[in-house]
Amino acid sequence: MLNFVYPAFLWAGAALTVPLVLHLLRRPVSVHLVFPSIRFIRKGPLPHTGRRRLQDVLLLLLRLLMLAAVILAFAQPEWQSSGAKDAAATAEEEKQPAGGVFYVDASASMSGRDSFRKATDNINRILEQHAGAPFGLVVYGKEERVKVPPTAKHEKIRNALRNTSPSLFAGKHAAGLRQAVELLPGNGSPRLYIVSDFQQTDWQLQDPPELPPRAKLQFIDVFPESPSNAGIVRVSSTALPEGGLQLMAEVLNYGDQSTSRQIRLDVGRTVVEKKVELSPHERKRVNLTSREKLPSKGKVRLNDDDAYTPDDTYAAWLGQAPPIRILAVVPFNKEPSKENELFFVRKAFSVRNKYDPYQYRVEPVSAELFFSTDLSDYQGIVLMGAGGYLRDRGFKKIGNFLNNGGVVFSTPGRAATQQLLKLRRQKLLDIQHNGRQNVSVGGDAVYINQLNDDTVLADAFPDPHDTDLFLFPIRRYLRLAPSDEIDTLLKAGENMPILMSRSFKAGGKFYLSAVGFTPEWSDWPLSSSFLPVLRETFAPDRLKRYSPVKRINCGAQVALPQEADRSKKSGSEFLDTSEPAVEVVAEQPYEINVPRSESVLRQQSRIRLRKELSPQEGTSANVRGQAVQDVHREAAADTAALWPYCAMAAALLILGEMFFLTLGSANGGRQT
Amino acid sequence: MPAQDSTSYLLTPEQLANITDYSLLARIAVHGLLPGLHRSAYPGGGCEFRQYRNYTPGDDLRNVDWKLLAKHNRYYTKIYEDETNVNCLFLLDASGSMGYKGTRSPCSKLHYAATAVAVLAYLALRQGDRVGLVAYNSVGPDGLKTNRFQVNVPLSGNSDQLYRLSANMQRLTAQGQACHEEALNYAAQKTGGKSMIVVLSDFLEAEDRIKPLLKRIRTAQNDCIVLHVLDDDEIDLPFDQTTRFCDSESGNSVITSPPQVREHYTLEMETFLQEIQRGCREAQIDYLRTQSSQDVANILAAYLHHRRSSYSC
Known part of the structure; x- marks a missing residue:
């Protein structure tokens, strides 16, 4: 029986009319020409046009066939031979019904309106038809939920199905199928029934198991009859300065029909509702505003039912963003004066205004203890002249930190030369040091006079002349010569770099200042441009390691941070992600929600699945006598792909057309 | 001003630059009232x-x-x-065959001939001569078949005469059949001899009739120039496809395969052209064959150069 993988391509067959119409429109007719005088033109014998016409018809036929072959190749025809076995064998098989194993998909998408109930009904029907045959059961989502070895007592299977339900996790079917294949009896021709909605995102099998040669594969499709689904993809909140909260919910319609839903924020006594109209596959952002102060954890819901309800609810964090943690490395013992720098930096980071939802926390550590500090919880590091006192191990740590998206800001100290040497050796920054310049004794102070517009400071200083960035005196600075890969943000005097940066992979950034942040070096920390420079380099949207809220899927394994681990509140080293919820661990909020990949209403091709599970193509899965209506037709198949033949035919026809055209032009040339 | 627009429609600066060094001189002594470049009969x-x-x-x-x-x-x-001015009358064939525009020509034969008239009229007026125009076909100015000419601009040497000629030629449409007899008789009567008459036509199907008419013009001591305007397609019949040829003047048609009749056609055409040329030579009339794909100013410049040298001899 002929079947098509992509039957929609057959609509392109309408294109066959195009060459036909062109042929009819462009048939050869004599040209009409008004000529000055026909006195000297005699009526000559007309050329014999019959052969030309025949050639045209052949050319038209060739073109039509070529087009048809291309369309068929795209539609991917497959020949499915049902009933490959002889009648005797079939009769034998029907007399002695072989058992099998039911593999039931228990991923989150099966918890839709009636998918799992449909699955149970289908299995019960098959059990009724094959009374006495041994059947096993594997219900599998992200992990095994039920496993019943093959048994003739079907009640066990019915009970197991009755007492189980789909999980809230994404399916991992390769592992589940492996268990089901292991349960298949070794003798006879057992069947593996796969009962699923065959959602595309779940059925991308990595390393699928291979069926035994005699086993047969049968798909039971429980995809919703009228699939429509909309879900909340993401929610983010911003505290309003006058109190209250603004909420932005991203809603996506996964279905092919337009839908109208009510979105609702329901926290405590506060209820905010809004109606949202969604076109097919439209993603829309909905703003909900509450003037009241709300608790930090809440749920946003989409009202009304659809094919897949778990994605209609989103557990959202409504509270304040956790602080950005910055580690200040200070050489307290070697350079006590650097405490002044720590004072200025702390002060700059502690300033807050009511419109700024983020706050910084500067945590000092002595340079000697830096090697033992865990940097995983920090988003930024300020090396306050401490670089020269760190060992190579410390710089390796900084290198890893930068390559993981961290931001490091370094200021010079007494050991600036050693610091630059080590940075060069560790291939972090290639900057030549030409000595320290002290201009307070010998001459006038220098001033910053150039700001590079292509760098991060351009946003903070759109018009630097209106600020005091160019006004404070610099009395001492390092004379540095950066390599080409390093950007210069600020320059002073005669082309003297003051602030430089280098980008690392994953968004990491190393800033190096040629001026220390103490009054001995300059009046910069006392100026009003100090705060924007420092905070712009550590802006939250540029800190790749900082996420105000961590969004994770149900079932994901998330190790708790060390601080939380130390508290041992839950007794587990991992976060509980079994259900949608909002958890705060060590000031870091986690939004745990059902994976949205489960919401997709698109099915995996069963032909492809069959090829993956049964590559030998010898599994003559004959489904004669089955009473299951939802079983997909392609279950009975020994399939042979025909599209390569179509493609080959198209290529041959193209060659034929070229031959005809060459022949035609040669004849035409002889005529003229 | 529309008249000026029509002049620029026919005359381009490039054409004027090509012929500006030449003058249209009569070969004969002419009657004239005003000073000019031509030898006077008095x-x-x-x-x-x-x-x-x-x-x-x-x-x-x-x-x-x-x-x-x-x-x-x-x-x-x-x-x-004594040197005086001359009356210069242009006889322009506006029959249907003159409307043909071939595959290799930028304009129709009528447009090409009108451009030649404009160029020569410009030269004549510049040297103080009086110019006039008769555009003739079997269809009158009102679209009816009458003996009146489609355009008749009387002789004048006024400064706006060139504009008048151009405006009239711009309105011309190629239609009907050529009535060479009426036009040439009218010219002979109107000028009264010792004038310059320039005939521009394709002379199709008129090789027998045109010879006595030209002789008569010449007998009246007129200086006559014949510009035989043809299209390239008329000379070599370059078509390859089976074609139904429809006569532009009579409306008769014939269907044929041009490659098969091309040889015969070119022979006949060559005979016809030689016939016209012989007629002109016998009547001591300057004959200039032009093809509408050629640049009109270059052709006329070459002709005037040749004519000036022969005049001075």
Whole structure:
């Protein structure tokens, strides 16, 4: 029986009319020409046009066939031979019904309106038809939920199905199928029934198991009859300065029909509702505003039912963003004066205004203890002249930190030369040091006079002349010569770099200042441009390691941070992600929600699945006598792909057309 | 001003630059009232000495050469050459066949001939001559089949005469059949001899009729120039596809395969062209064959150069 993988391509067959119409429109007719005088033109014998016409018809036929072959190749025809076995064998098989194993998909998408109930009904029907045959059961989502070895007592299977339900996790079917294949009896021709909605995102099998040669594969499709689904993809909140909260919910319609839903924020006594109209596959952002102060954890819901309800609810964090943690490395013992720098930096980071939802926390550590500090919880590091006192191990740590998206800001100290040497050796920054310049004794102070517009400071200083960035005196600075890969943000005097940066992979950034942040070096920390420079380099949207809220899927394994681990509140080293919820661990909020990949209403091709599970193509899965209506037709198949033949035919026809055209032009040339 | 627009429609600066160094000179002595570039049929008046002749009573005593009388005691009268202007009439064939525009030509034959008229009229007016135009076909100006000409611009040497000619030629449409007899008879009557007549036509199917008419024009001591305007397609019949040829004047048609009749056609066409050329030569008329794919100004410049050199000889 002929079947098509992509039957929609057959609509392109309408294109066959195009060459036909062109042929009819462009048939050869004599040209009409008004000529000055026909006195000297005699009526000559007309050329014999019959052969030309025949050639045209052949050319038209060739073109039509070529087009048809291309369309068929795209539609991917497959020949499915049902009933490959002889009648005797079939009769034998029907007399002695072989058992099998039911593999039931228990991923989150099966918890839709009636998918799992449909699955149970289908299995019960098959059990009724094959009374006495041994059947096993594997219900599998992200992990095994039920496993019943093959048994003739079907009640066990019915009970197991009755007492189980789909999980809230994404399916991992390769592992589940492996268990089901292991349960298949070794003798006879057992069947593996796969009962699923065959959602595309779940059925991308990595390393699928291979069926035994005699086993047969049968798909039971429980995809919703009228699939429509909309879900909340993401929610983010911003505290309003006058109190209250603004909420932005991203809603996506996964279905092919337009839908109208009510979105609702329901926290405590506060209820905010809004109606949202969604076109097919439209993603829309909905703003909900509450003037009241709300608790930090809440749920946003989409009202009304659809094919897949778990994605209609989103557990959202409504509270304040956790602080950005910055580690200040200070050489307290070697350079006590650097405490002044720590004072200025702390002060700059502690300033807050009511419109700024983020706050910084500067945590000092002595340079000697830096090697033992865990940097995983920090988003930024300020090396306050401490670089020269760190060992190579410390710089390796900084290198890893930068390559993981961290931001490091370094200021010079007494050991600036050693610091630059080590940075060069560790291939972090290639900057030549030409000595320290002290201009307070010998001459006038220098001033910053150039700001590079292509760098991060351009946003903070759109018009630097209106600020005091160019006004404070610099009395001492390092004379540095950066390599080409390093950007210069600020320059002073005669082309003297003051602030430089280098980008690392994953968004990491190393800033190096040629001026220390103490009054001995300059009046910069006392100026009003100090705060924007420092905070712009550590802006939250540029800190790749900082996420105000961590969004994770149900079932994901998330190790708790060390601080939380130390508290041992839950007794587990991992976060509980079994259900949608909002958890705060060590000031870091986690939004745990059902994976949205489960919401997709698109099915995996069963032909492809069959090829993956049964590559030998010898599994003559004959489904004669089955009473299951939802079983997909392609279950009975020994399939042979025909599209390569179509493609080959198209290529041959193209060659034929070229031959005809060459022949035609040669004849035409002889005529003229 | 529409008249100026029509002039620029036919005359381009490039064309004028090509012919501006030339002049349209009559080969014969002509009657004229105003000074010009042409040799006058009436001696005297001019300043260029031609010859002496014996004094006859009645001669103007101012022209008697008194020095010769004193030396030889004989009366001689000095004859001076006079230069005057000429009447230049353009006869433009506006029959249906002149409307043909071939595959290799930028314009129709009629447009090409009109451009040639404009170029020559520009030269004539510039040298003080009077110019006029008769565009003729079997269809009158009102679209009816009458004997009147489609355009008839009387002779004039006014400064706006070129604009008038151009405006009239712009309105011309190629239609009907050519009535060479009426046009040439009218020209002979209107000019009264000793004028310049320029005929622009394709002379299709008129090689027998045109010869006596041209002779008659020449007999009346007119200087005549024939511009035979053809299209490239008419000469070599370049078509390859089976074609139904429809006669632009009679409306008759014939279907044929051009490659098969091309040889016969070109032979016939060559005979026809030679016939016209022979007729002109016999009548001592300048014959200039032009093809509408060629640049009109270049063709005319070459012709005027040749004519000036032969005139001076």
